[in-house]
Amino acid sequence: MAAQVFAYIEHKNGVADDTALELISAAQKIYPDASKTAIVTGSGAGLDAVCIDLSASYAEVWKFDSEALAYPNAEVIRKLLVAVLPPDAVVLVPHDTFGMDLSPGLSIRLDSVFVSDTVDFEGFEGDNLKVIRQEYSGQVSTHVLADLSAGAVINIRPGVFQPDESKSAAGQVVDKSSETGELTATRRFLEIVEAEAGDVDITKEDILVSVGRGIEDQDNIEIAEELAAAVGGVVSCSRPIVDAKWLEKARQVGTSGQTVKPKVYMALGISGSFQHLGGLKGNPFIVAVNKNPKAPIFQIADVGVVEDLLDFVPVLTEKIQEGK
Amino acid sequence: MEILVCVKRVPDTAENEIEVDSDGADIERDDLVYSVNEWDNYAVEEAIQIVDNVGGVVTIVSLGDAESEEIVRREMAMGANNGILVSDDAFERSDGKGVATILKAVVEKGNYDLILTGAQADDGAGQIGGMLAAMLDVPYASVVNSIEVLNDAQLKIGREIEGGNQEMNEIALPCVLSIQTGINEPRYVGIRGIRKVASVDIPVLGAADLGIDAAGVGESGARVKRIDYFVPQLGEGAEILEGSNEEVAGKLIDLLKAKGGIK
Numbered sequence: 001m002a003a004q005v006f007a008y009i010e011h012k013n014g015v016a017d018d019t020a021l022e023l024i025s026a027a028q029k030i031y032p033d034a035s036k037t038a039i040v041t042g043s044g045a046g047l048d049a050v051c052i053d054l055s056a057s058y059a060e061v062w063k064f065d066s067e068a069l070a071y072p073n074a075e076v077i078r079k080l081l082v083a084v085l086p087p088d089a090v091v092l093v094p095h096d097t098f099g100m101d102l103s104p105g106l107s108i109r110l111d112s113v114f115v116s117d118t119v120d121f122e123g124f125e126g127d128n129l130k131v132i133r134q135e136y137s138g139q140v141s142t143h144v145l146a147d148l149s150a151g152a153v154i155n156i157r158p159g160v161f162q163p164d165e166s167k168s169a170a171g172q173v174v175d176k177s178s179e180t181g182e183l184t185a186t187r188r189f190l191e192i193v194e195a196e197a198g199d200v201d202i203t204k205e206d207i208l209v210s211v212g213r214g215i216e217d218q219d220n221i222e223i224a225e226e227l228a229a230a231v232g233g234v235v236s237c238s239r240p241i242v243d244a245k246w247l248e249k250a251r252q253v254g255t256s257g258q259t260v261k262p263k264v265y266m267a268l269g270i271s272g273s274f275q276h277l278g279g280l281k282g283n284p285f286i287v288a289v290n291k292n293p294k295a296p297i298f299q300i301a302d303v304g305v306v307e308d309l310l311d312f313v314p315v316l317t318e319k320i321q322e323g324k
Numbered sequence: 325m326e327i328l329v330c331v332k333r334v335p336d337t338a339e340n341e342i343e344v345d346s347d348g349a350d351i352e353r354d355d356l357v358y359s360v361n362e363w364d365n366y367a368v369e370e371a372i373q374i375v376d377n378v379g380g381v382v383t384i385v386s387l388g389d390a391e392s393e394e395i396v397r398r399e400m401a402m403g404a405n406n407g408i409l410v411s412d413d414a415f416e417r418s419d420g421k422g423v424a425t426i427l428k429a430v431v432e433k434g435n436y437d438l439i440l441t442g443a444q445a446d447d448g449a450g451q452i453g454g455m456l457a458a459m460l461d462v463p464y465a466s467v468v469n470s471i472e473v474l475n476d477a478q479l480k481i482g483r484e485i486e487g488g489n490q491e492m493n494e495i496a497l498p499c500v501l502s503i504q505t506g507i508n509e510p511r512y513v514g515i516r517g518i519r520k521v522a523s524v525d526i527p528v529l530g531a532a533d534l535g536i537d538a539a540g541v542g543e544s545g546a547r548v549k550r551i552d553y554f555v556p557q558l559g560e561g562a563e564i565l566e567g568s569n570e571e572v573a574g575k576l577i578d579l580l581k582a583k584g585g586i587k
Contacts, residue, residue, distance in 0.1 A: 075463060096486060097466065097485045097486060100502075101454070101464070101465065101466040102454075103451075104450075104453070104455045105454040105455060105457055106458075107455070108424070108454075108455050108458035108459055113548050114420060114421070114548070115548060116420075116449030116450055134556065135448075135553075136335070136351075137337060137446060138556070139342040140342055140343075140344055140351060140553050140554070140555060140556075141554050141555070141556040142550045142554070143550070143551045145548070146547065146548045147547040147548070185463075186496040187493050187494070187495040187496070187499075188493060189491065190493055192485075193490040193491075195488030195490075206584065206587075207584075207585055207586075207587065231587060233585075233587075239506075243505045245509065250488075255486055256484055256485075256486065256488060258488065259487070263583065263585070264585035266585070271337075285579075286562075287585070288562055294341050294342070294343065294555075296556075298561055298564070301561075302562060302563065303562055303576065304562030304563065304564045304565065305564070305565050305576065306564060312569050312572070315569040315570060316569075316573040316577070319573045319574065323577065
């Protein structure tokens with residue numbers, strides 16, 4: 001019997017998240033002949049639009065419509081999934097802040113394995129799925145064997161698998177709202193506090209001079225500011241710089257910061273974790289300056305300079321100023 | 325409030341280049357500089373600040389080999405009251421569920437209102453907090469970047485979600501929270517601070533002390549196993565510019581001009 005794979009669909013304002021179609025490709029890679037079921041939870045009119053849209057891509061779309069599901073509270077959705085999934089289900093979830101909230105506990109409740117933040121699959125060895133993950137911010141990869149004989153919860157890194165746009169499933173929407181059981185929670189959602197706007201809008205800039213841990217000291221931010229001034233760009237940064245309070249949150253590029261689409265992106269002392277790269281869209285020309293030749297940023301950059309940014313960048317800035 | 329903070333000793337990626345060893349069985353561990361996992365350090369600071377505000381006790385626990393004692397001591401030097409080292413050959417190569425099973429036994433030996441972990445570690449999967457909460461059947465929230473104690477039974481917490489937004493929740497105690505970096509500014513620990521706790525007794529608990537069936541944890545109990553390390557080959561990689569800094573800067577300026585990188 002072909003395996004049954006379930007995909008948890010994230011959606012907003014009646015539109016499914018990009019990951020909805022990426023999970024199809026991931027499922028296909030795990031079980032080429034899998035029957036794929038989308039699980040869509042929510043409330044109201046937008047939910048139907050998402051379900052109908054996805055029925056073109058999934059053989060079945062399980063719809064769960066309830067006031068209690070209006071905001072995706074992981075605790076509530078965990079209860080729901082435990083109530084409705086078969087015991088040996090293989091469940092795919094996007095690895096984002098929702099997936100991180102939902103999945104580890106779900107695997108305990110389902111008594112199945114959990115595999116976090118996966119980037120690829122290389123088939124089965126017996127009951128064991130051979131999974132590829134990354135460690136140390138992508139500096140090294142690992143093969144992991146996960147025993148799927150009692151089911152699994154597998155978190156899929158967003159943006160890694162190609163979305164399956166074929167829309168060839170001709171599936172059906174099944175309303176399962178009556179099967180959820182009681183949806184109470186000990187954690188209650190209150191509100192979303194929107195990020196504060198900063199003094200610059202890095203999402204609108206063509207040239208970003210972005211600094212990371214390699215800047216080493218708050219006083220050195222000046223080095224990046226001088227380069228930005230010389231090239232006519234603005235300074236952005238990676239997460240550690242905001243954690244250290246050296247630059248404001250509005251300047252942070254990444255999944256937990258801003259999504260930017262510059263023409264040119266200069267990554268100075270940035271290792272290039274997937275959370276950082278997740279905020280970089282539009283295929284910019286990427287220049288990486290990093291003293292660590294193994295930094296993952298060099299794999300995706302167009303041009304690299306293996307050098308301490310504190311030594312190299314002042315030379316570059318001066319030469320640009322001379323040429324003007 | 326009684327708070328337990330789970331911490332882990334990891335290679336410090338700010339201090340090391342991580343390389344795969346010759347047969348791919350492990351990373352090259354000679355000469356690695358280790359430290360407390362960065363996320364865990366924020367969790368310890370947060371616990372100390374909560375106790376400073378509302379009173380209570382902070383206990384640090386680390387699962388690892390004998391060398392993990394040094395990070396327990398370091399975190400105690402920040403101002404935590406107690407430390408526990410959990411160590412046993414039978415615990416080695418546990419998967420996430422194994423680690424959570426061991427920590428559950430530690431939690432059940434105490435009387436904690438709040439359990440904190442780091443949201444993730446560089447060599448981990450961001451899974452322990454969520455698994456532990458499910459095993460204890462208490463509420464859980466991940467990537468927490470603010471905590472406000474409302475009363476003895478409830479916290480108001482913020483979660484860092486996509487786009488720099490914050491998701492606010494009320495959560496009932498006892499609960500498990502995984503802490504995101506940036507929630508606070510961890511205090512500096514000097515030599516003097518470490519010296520103060522140098523002779524504090526840190527009990528070591530093993531499988532027998534915790535009443536854990538060794539077959540269910542460690543390598544024998546693991547259903548998720550890392551089998552090797554390798555260096556990823558993603559795309560073609562960058563064209564590396566060679567030469568003196570002057571020469572490289574010159575080449576780079578030509579490229580930047582061509583790509584609209586100099587206005």
